[in-house]
Amino acid sequence: MKRHPALIPLSEDHHQALLLAMNLKKNAPKINNLPTDPLGKMNYAKEIYYKELEHHFRDEEQFVFPFIKGKDESLDQLVLEIMGEHIILKNKIIGLNENPNLVNQLNEIGEMLELHVRKEERMLFEKTQLVLNDEELKLIKNKFDESRSQNKSCKTK
Numbered sequence: 506m507k508r509h510p511a512l513i514p515l516s517e518d519h520h521q522a523l524l525l526a527m528n529l530k531k532n533a534p535k536i537n538n539l540p541t542d543p544l545g546k547m548n549y550a551k552e553i554y555y556k557e558l559e560h561h562f563r564d565e566e567q568f569v570f571p572f573i574k575g576k577d578e579s580l581d582q583l584v585l586e587i588m589g590e591h592i593i594l595k596n597k598i599i600g601l602n603e604n605p606n607l608v609n610q611l612n613e614i615g616e617m618l619e620l621h622v623r624k625e626e627r628m629l630f631e632k633t634q635l636v637l638n639d640e641e642l643k644l645i646k647n648k649f650d651e652s653r654s655q656n657k658s659c660k661t662k
Contacts, residue, residue, distance in 0.1 A: 509634050511646035514653060515569070516630070518561045519622045525553050526622065529615030531608060543607045550614065554598045560652075562591045565625075568648040569633065576636045583629055590621045 508516050528539045529546055540549050570584050597614050601607070634642070 508630065509642050511642040511649065512569075512630050512633065514649045515561065515565060516626065518557060519626060521553065521557055522561070522618055522622050525550060526615045526618040529611040529618070531612045533615075543611060544603055546611050547601045547603070547607060550598050550601060550611070554595070558598075559595070562595070564649060564652055566591070568645050568652070572637060572641050572645055573633055577632065580629075580632050580636060583624075583632070587621070587625060587629060590617070590624075594618060594621065 524536060524539070527533055528536050529550060533541075535541060540546050566588065570588070573580050573584065575581065594614065594617060597610070597617070601610060601614075604610075637645075
């Protein structure tokens with residue numbers, strides 16, 4: 506299914522998240538200029554969390570989830586799962602530290618992040634596009650546009 510313009514910003518974020526997920530996995534291939542050593546991967550994961558994922562999670566929770574809440578029971582359950590995954594991913598990423606088990610921790614985060622993104626793309630967004638009307642989706646898009654322009658201006662200050 507084609508992605509509605511209201512959800513495109515989140516889908517674009519998912520591309521970066523999938524690159525991070527792939528890079529964190531054991532025996533990951535060299536990806537552009539991404540770090541290859543465990544400490545570099547840990548620092549990169551934290552950097553991406555604070556620069557992008559944190560804002561992405563907040564956008565989903567503030568701009569998408571309230572619009573879909575109560576429209577479909579299975580969608581409500583999916584939202585609860587995804588919100589729980591946001592918390593787990595946040596805690597795992599910001600809790601990373603240099604230790605003998607770091608490679609396994611990074612791999613676990615990479616696996617979880619990939620599954621999380623795939624769930625949102627294949628299940629959440631597909632169903633959201635079916636249960637929300639065009640006016641609701643336009644309201645979400647306007648909120649994203651406003652949030653993203655504010656975030657860009659904050660980064661340039």
